[in-house]
Amino acid sequence: VGLGNSPIVGEFLVFTKDLCPECAAGDIDFAWNGDGRWDIRIQAVQCPVGDTTIQYAFQGSNQWYIKLQVRNARIPITSLELKKGKDWVTPKHTLDGYWEVMNQGEWPAGPINVRMTAANGEVLNDVIPKIETDSTVIMDGFNKVQVSFDNSLPHFP
DSSP: OEESSOOOOSOOOOOOOSOOTTSOTTOOOOOOSOOOEEOOOOOOOBOOOTTOOOEEEESSOOSSOEEEEEESOSSOEEEEEEEETTEEEOOEEOTTSOEEEOSSOOOOSSOEEEEEEETTSOEEEEEEOOOOSOTTOEEEOTTOOOOOOOTTSOBOO
């Protein structure tokens, strides 16, 4: 059911990485040529990451500004904290999937402790080796953590 002449038919496993600015809440834009809006059913599943670990990427970061992306998590990370001295700082989650910290003074070049909470409530502690200014560098944390497989949540076979 929907509007248009060329529906997309079948089941798809899709990975979302950003927002569709012109879409309504709950919509998915497949970025395929076609027409219309179609009623679909969305089922979130655990990402099939196997035995890999969470990774980190920075964008435009330096000792005064941090923009950090958490990648490769089995279940989405819904909160994140970075330790600065004795205090935990909570970055703002941006629309482009990064965590951003501004106006917190100078950060050490690294390592930086990170505490993350996944959508299922699991808390993970890792250590990011350093703040990276080159956005092409993707790094592993020292603790090599990953959200545990959650049998209560759907997964892709």
